[in-house]
Amino acid sequence: MKTLLVAEFREGKLRVKYSQLIAFAQQQGSEASMFLVGSPGDLPQFNGPLYLADVAKYGEYNPSVHKQLLLDVIAKEQPDQIVFHHSSYGWDLAPRIAVALKAAQIAEVVAVEEGLPVVPVCNAKLRRKIKPTTAQTVLTLQAGAFGLEDDPVGTPTVVAIDADAAGKVQCTGYEAAKIEGVDLTKSEIIVSAGRGVGKPENVAMVQALAKALGGEYGASRPVVDAGWVEHNRQVGTTGSTVTPKLYVACGISGAIQHLAGMKKSEFIVAVNTDKDAPIGEVANVLVVADLKQFLPVLTEKLNAL
Amino acid sequence: MNILICIKQVPDMESKFKINGEGNWYDRADLAWRMNEYDEYAVEQAVRLKEQVKDADLTVLCIGPDQVTETMKKALAMGCDRGVHIADADSYKREPIEIASMIAGFAKDKNFDVIFTGMQSQDRGSAQVGVMVAELLGIAAVTTIVGFAYDNGTINVKRELEGGSKALVTTTTPVVLTCQLGLNTPRYPTLPNIMKAKKKELLTLAADAGSVGSRQETAAFYFPEKKGGGIVLEGDAAELADKLIHLLKEKTGVLA
């Protein structure tokens, strides 16, 4: 089986998560080649052919041009599967390729079971295993679903490619992520403080854990009411309704308004001394512990990773 | 200006899902239905564009069983001018390319300047239909927009990228734009508009996926093993921390 991996280059840099594509190919035991519109000076650690178009010439986001470049490579390489990240680059480009190839496209693959890709349905509440019926398939992989134990190593065999194509869509620049003001609805990881933190000084422990996880900190209404955390960080129906990948509820018993505002999170960890607190009903993991002892230990271990 | 908005009716994600008899999708019983959240942003942006250019005609299109017209009424109440319902009781089985073909089949001779739709649906979540419609129609497409400005045929959008930055993208009509959450604040329909919506044209067409054949099959449809399944961890703090880190690595992508 031959797999063509589509790596990404953005804002002047190779996107490092290409290792997840390699992990996928390795897991399949598939022969892999890679496609990249990138820079010769910033190449992936990859042993195999790398079809490289110069980003200086073709631009970082130029769908119809990238499509043509990729189709040319596919025509030459004849891969069985073309694999993208399920990302703003991948989900934009993959359907264009699928339409052109008349190939099945399977989006946001989270696993491969019995040789068939599995995708989430309804916010990951359900799963669907898909059997493509076309010779070629186009796949996009969910971020983090596949990973290598160690950093990838290797040197690609660069094959420079060119195409004669033009597009009507033009990327004119980037707008940096806003740092002023927090918007928890956009956060992928949230660590929230509830009344169980005991006193305002302990909010710092929650902040430290959030930082260690690379996320934002939030709070339940009583903590905001008490003035320990600013209002725009309140999670719940009367604050922000959030859907992060990971939600860590520290000392939150789980009043209905809070639960309704966070229970759609993909993975919920609750740290609470009370085993029977309502938060336990929505939590994937309930850590029964005094958070004043537990949080610093956890934070330290995470920082050491 | 001629604008098409493609919407989908989806179950509320809070519903109790069950698997259907065929074992290929969820059962329709006991579900609460609503407009796909992403599509609400699409409808809102189209209505705002009409408010800006004044002279525009908004067609909202939805594929599915008769029940979807309830959701279409909301789009009409938000400000769409007419509705096109492609009646298809089997729409839940259709793969994205089939849905895209139906839309393209309807749109091909209508000269739509802009086609708005959600970047994905909440249930199937393939994020394919919008781009495929554009490819089938041979027009441009920009996905995941979180900002939109129109000026005399030129469209400037912002694309949401991973990590919080945004790409500034310029294009021209005709174009398909797929909308991400946060693009705008979808309006709550006013009562006079709800009343007016009841009288707006709502055309029902028969489903026709054209010559596009099936490209994939559902091999299995099931509930995932509970990620944590309410795992309760007790013990010493250091031990707990190790266990939790292990679980996070295993069950989530956040430590990757």
Place this chain on the structure above:
Amino acid sequence: MEFTREIYWNVGHGFTTLAPMYGLLLVALAVFALGFLKRIKVYRLGQPLDRTDQRGERIKHMLENVLLQTKVARVPGAGTAHSLFFWSFVVLFIGTTLIVAQADFTDLLFNVKFLKGTFYQLFSLTLDLAGLVAVVMLGALLTRRYLIRPEGLVTKTDDALMHGLLFAILLTGFLIEGARMAVTEMGTPLAGWSPVGLAVAKMLGGLDEAGLRSLHVGLWWLHLVLALGFIAVIPYSKFRHIVTTSANAFLADRGPTGKLTTVNLEDETIEKFGASELSDLRWKDIFDADACTLCKRCQDRCPAFNTGKPLSPMQLVNQIGEVAFANPQANLIETIGRDAIWACTTCRACQDICPASIEHVNKIIELRRNLVLMEGEFPGEEVMAAMEQTEVNGNPLGMGYASRGDWAEALGVKPLADDPEVDVLYFVGCYASFDKRNIAVAKSFVKLCQAAGVKIGILGKEEKCCGEPMRKMGNEYLYQTLAMETVELIKGYGVKKIVATCPHCFNTLNKDYRDFDFEVEVVPHAVFLEQLVASGQLALKPEAFACTYHDSCYLGRHNDIYDAPRALIRAAGGRISEMAQNRDQAFCCSAGGGRIMAEENIGERINVKRVEMAIATGVEQLLSNCPFCLTMFEDGVKGANAEEQLRPKDIAEILAERV
């Protein structure tokens, strides 16, 4: 000698007196009438509304309110002073009228005198003392307003005019009397029947008769001009409340208390919903502004005002008045401000205490209706989300509708769809269906019913929100959609009696739903349980405990149910330490008026303030009867750092612990 006096003494009773006097009276009355005619024109800018039905009841209510000062006297201090001043002023007015009646009518035309003998003695004494009381009360009110200056009391030039004019009238009255008595009554037995007049007469003792006479005649005319001036100035000053506030007692809303007007959504000719301009309001809403005396009682009790939010019911009513009389085209929503409009919890504390029968809440609802139905505006996105969730899942929490009845499965309580043969339908409400804390209350209630041998059923997944929070937030359309569905559903099951553990559901089903041809009996759980206990059907094992009790706004002020819950608490062995603000003066929990769906991001937290009042009683349990209150207090004890000190509970829970 016969006790009497010569009326028009020293002034003369001829044409030269009567002509200018009655001439001036006519002028005063004309100015008075003109003033009100102009104001009536402004009232008529509002929408029509019939407030002349139930006349007997209305007149009775007006007489009670005006003559007995029932509502004014509810607040001791200023209220007492006003009542006493009012009564003495009425006495003086009647006295003056009697004098005129005798001198210019009965005596003049029929030669009949009645101000004589013992009657005159008493007449003289009564008027003299009334004058004294009036002066003292006026002095007290003056001291309060200008020296004590209570916080929030608005003092304008109008107030100076009122105090000045009334003082001048009373003072000139006594001086006239004194001057007359100094000449005619000194040393007579009659003098003692006018003790104040006598004292004044003695003070004037230094003047000779000619001086007294010229002083008398001068003051007489001055007094006349002042009194007629008073009449003339009524419509143009705060004095107008004498007329408008009294009239408003007649025009008052006759209830049911807190029931909102149901908008006819079928009527396709209606193009505008709610109020954004003066002409969208009803004439009574404009009239209310004229009836307001700025007594600030509403403001003193408003939970929003008292926690730093930009809503003062008094100010809102007066802003409508200002727009009406100065700038009727102005946008009311901009004038009043959105934050003020959204801040109301519809707790009715303002309307309940208002001595002027003003209807504050419906004005706010009308403004909200305009914002929601015409503009699609809400106080925040979280409220819009709650509305959308209710449309999709029938509850503002966004919980999947199909799991609504799950809590009852293990208790043997079935949905009517499975078993419609029940004694009562338990209308559970959204919070007791989905919130773990309130599910505990629902379970307690079920336990009590089962102990009493009452078979209850629920609607289960067919139940939807009653629509109350949405309606109070202005979303009449969503409310009516929910209401009509629920009415149809319940009628379809042939239910005879409904019990609700949520006073908001109770109030809505029992009052608002009546507009949809809904006649089923609805009772709140506190009343239902109290009847079971009183009849012996529900036996309790009392166990002593101390607690305080919070009157929810919708059981208390909206339904006057204060005693049943207290009786239940006592039956369970409870000793209630009342909070300072209890019963009809209870302070809201913050969650009424749809605020349960909204962020409270201005000022202090209302729920924390109420919890602090409960803490001040020193007891460890805060009992209530409402899921919204309970939810707010659970948060409030945390906000007040009092989780260890105070446990909020529903009455049903306390009882269920004792069966």
